[in-house]
Amino acid sequence: MDKAWARVSELRKSFGSVEVLKGVDLEFHRGEIHAFVGANGAGKSTFLGCLSGAIHPTSGVIAIGDEEMTALTPRLAIEKGIGIIYQHFQVVEGLTVADNIFLGSEIQRFGVVQRREQERQAHALLERLGVDIDAHQQLDRLSIGERQLVEIARALHIRPVLLVLDEPTAALSDREIEALHRVVQHLAHRENIAIVYVTHLLDEIEAIADKVTVLRDGAVVWTRPAAEVTPAIIAQAIAPSAELEQRRVARELAPAPQLRLEGYRCGYTGPIDLELGKGEVLGLYGLLGSGRTDLVETLAGARRCAGGRLLVEESPVSIRDSRQALDRGIALVASDRNEQSLFPTLSALDNLLMPHFDGVARRLSSQRPLFDRMAAALRLHPNRPDLASRRFSGGNAQKLVMGRWLIPELGIKVLLLDEPTQGVDIGARAEIYRLLGEFAAGGGAVLVASSDPAELVTLCERVLVLGQGRQIELIDRDITADRLVEAAHQSFSASLGSARPAPQPVHSQG
Numbered sequence: 001m002d003k004a005w006a007r008v009s010e011l012r013k014s015f016g017s018v019e020v021l022k023g024v025d026l027e028f029h030r031g032e033i034h035a036f037v038g039a040n041g042a043g044k045s046t047f048l049g050c051l052s053g054a055i056h057p058t059s060g061v062i063a064i065g066d067e068e069m070t071a072l073t074p075r076l077a078i079e080k081g082i083g084i085i086y087q088h089f090q091v092v093e094g095l096t097v098a099d100n101i102f103l104g105s106e107i108q109r110f111g112v113v114q115r116r117e118q119e120r121q122a123h124a125l126l127e128r129l130g131v132d133i134d135a136h137q138q139l140d141r142l143s144i145g146e147r148q149l150v151e152i153a154r155a156l157h158i159r160p161v162l163l164v165l166d167e168p169t170a171a172l173s174d175r176e177i178e179a180l181h182r183v184v185q186h187l188a189h190r191e192n193i194a195i196v197y198v199t200h201l202l203d204e205i206e207a208i209a210d211k212v213t214v215l216r217d218g219a220v221v222w223t224r225p226a227a228e229v230t231p232a233i234i235a236q237a238i239a240p241s242a243e244l245e246q247r248r249v250a251r252e253l254a255p256a257p258q259l260r261l262e263g264y265r266c267g268y269t270g271p272i273d274l275e276l277g278k279g280e281v282l283g284l285y286g287l288l289g290s291g292r293t294d295l296v297e298t299l300a301g302a303r304r305c306a307g308g309r310l311l312v313e314e315s316p317v318s319i320r321d322s323r324q325a326l327d328r329g330i331a332l333v334a335s336d337r338n339e340q341s342l343f344p345t346l347s348a349l350d351n352l353l354m355p356h357f358d359g360v361a362r363r364l365s366s367q368r369p370l371f372d373r374m375a376a377a378l379r380l381h382p383n384r385p386d387l388a389s390r391r392f393s394g395g396n397a398q399k400l401v402m403g404r405w406l407i408p409e410l411g412i413k414v415l416l417l418d419e420p421t422q423g424v425d426i427g428a429r430a431e432i433y434r435l436l437g438e439f440a441a442g443g444g445a446v447l448v449a450s451s452d453p454a455e456l457v458t459l460c461e462r463v464l465v466l467g468q469g470r471q472i473e474l475i476d477r478d479i480t481a482d483r484l485v486e487a488a489h490q491s492f493s494a495s496l497g498s499a500r501p502a503p504q505p506v507h508s509q510g
Helices: 044-052 074-079 097-101 115-128 144-156 174-189 202-208 231-238 292-299 322-327 348-356 368-378 394-406 426-441 453-459 481-494
Strands: 006-015 018-028 033-037 059-064 067-069 082-085 162-166 194-198 211-216 219-225 257-265 272-277 281-285 307-312 315-317 330-333 414-418 445-450 462-467 470-475
Touching: 006 044, 018 044, 018 059, 018 219, 033 174, 033 202, 044 074, 044 082, 044 162, 044 194, 074 082, 082 144, 097 115, 097 144, 115 144, 144 162, 144 174, 174 194, 174 202, 202 231, 202 481, 211 231, 231 481, 257 445, 272 445, 272 470, 281 292, 281 426, 281 453, 281 481, 292 330, 292 414, 292 445, 322 330, 330 394, 348 368, 348 394, 368 394, 368 426, 394 414, 394 426, 414 426, 426 445, 426 453, 445 453, 453 481, 462 481, 470 481
Parallel strands: 033 194, 033 211, 082 162, 162 194, 281 445, 281 462, 330 414, 414 445
Antiparallel strands: 006 018, 006 059, 059 067, 211 219, 257 272, 257 307, 307 315, 462 470
16 A cells, blocks of 8 residues: 555543553555544544644654654644534534635735635535535525535645545434535545544445544544444444443332433434333443433423423422422433533532532531531532632542432432543543442432433443434343444434434523
């Protein structure tokens, strides 16, 4: 094969004491579609950040052509011919297609934007992609798939030699995916561009990739020609059951469920029929857009229920907001603690008691004993009630957020968690798993939504697999990471034609 156009050697990146990239070696060749896969937390986003110049590696070499560098900046990455299309669109709805393509690099003469020339060049770029999109048209009139193609045209404007697409089909219909695949294959095989294609869909790899790399725990597992691997082989590399399978603690479940869903519908997800027993830890697994977050946020009152019945201890309940959910003993630990849960400048004590100043905390003559008791139970480090929450590590900050709902006086019966160990190191993960096990052992019910199959194998007696907002399969025996991965990918691929809109993030309690 021809000499690699771009390569990385011994690329490492640490955030504090956590090493995210552990000596990555990779090559990217012109004219080749290189699929890049790995579970959540494998280091894909950090690696892409190093390629784009948004993140500076701790050590290692990035070579472009014959030039070796220790780091890139966003401007230098563009100058060297690296274009990146992120999962979340970088386009502006209030502008035309042409304005979006040239946003930030407008064609000007004497300080005046040359709109006709921009429209002419935008039309040429779109024609080059083989798509029929009017460059004069407002972007908000386009479909999601058409907006994705506008993003690609925008990237082509910088004349890239290497083009990175990060989860480009996550929100597309099957027809739009086919159109995108044609464009990507044209760019690689006809225009000799090196393509890095990040995807969770294993079927996509069979359809489009020339080469596949699996990243796990910050290191490359292997790189192989796509023709030599199957979805099952890739799934096993992403989450090897032999390494990840752990013996779960058997718990006695009460005969009557703590929580029951009957034809339960959210704005995006459902109908769901499910029972969650006292003392049970049940998992929700699925890919981006599966409906995991939509379901747990609706149960917690952050979104409105769209139909069906919710029963707590066999009594029907109606929940319209988070306060009503808490009154029924249901609490949520949201996925993004920094945006949805923590108050970074407030103390650890204030963060722990924030939702309870009108209840448990108000009834106490002194709040310090409660903090000391919870800090000991949480094994919080440092045990400093006065320390601002931003000074705590990710794992200890997550303990603070979880600890809000583990105060026994609150009487929480159902604990919902969305990506509970996101941004948490391995040691702190074990502590969080311990807390969930203790809560369940005390008779609580736990529903964990996670994109990490290994986590659910470790924690759960049963796992519900969701795909595109639909209930796909309830796995209640022989739970393995590769089985979860395969079920989620198959269900996602089978349901792509529905093109359902993805749920929007909502700020919620906890």
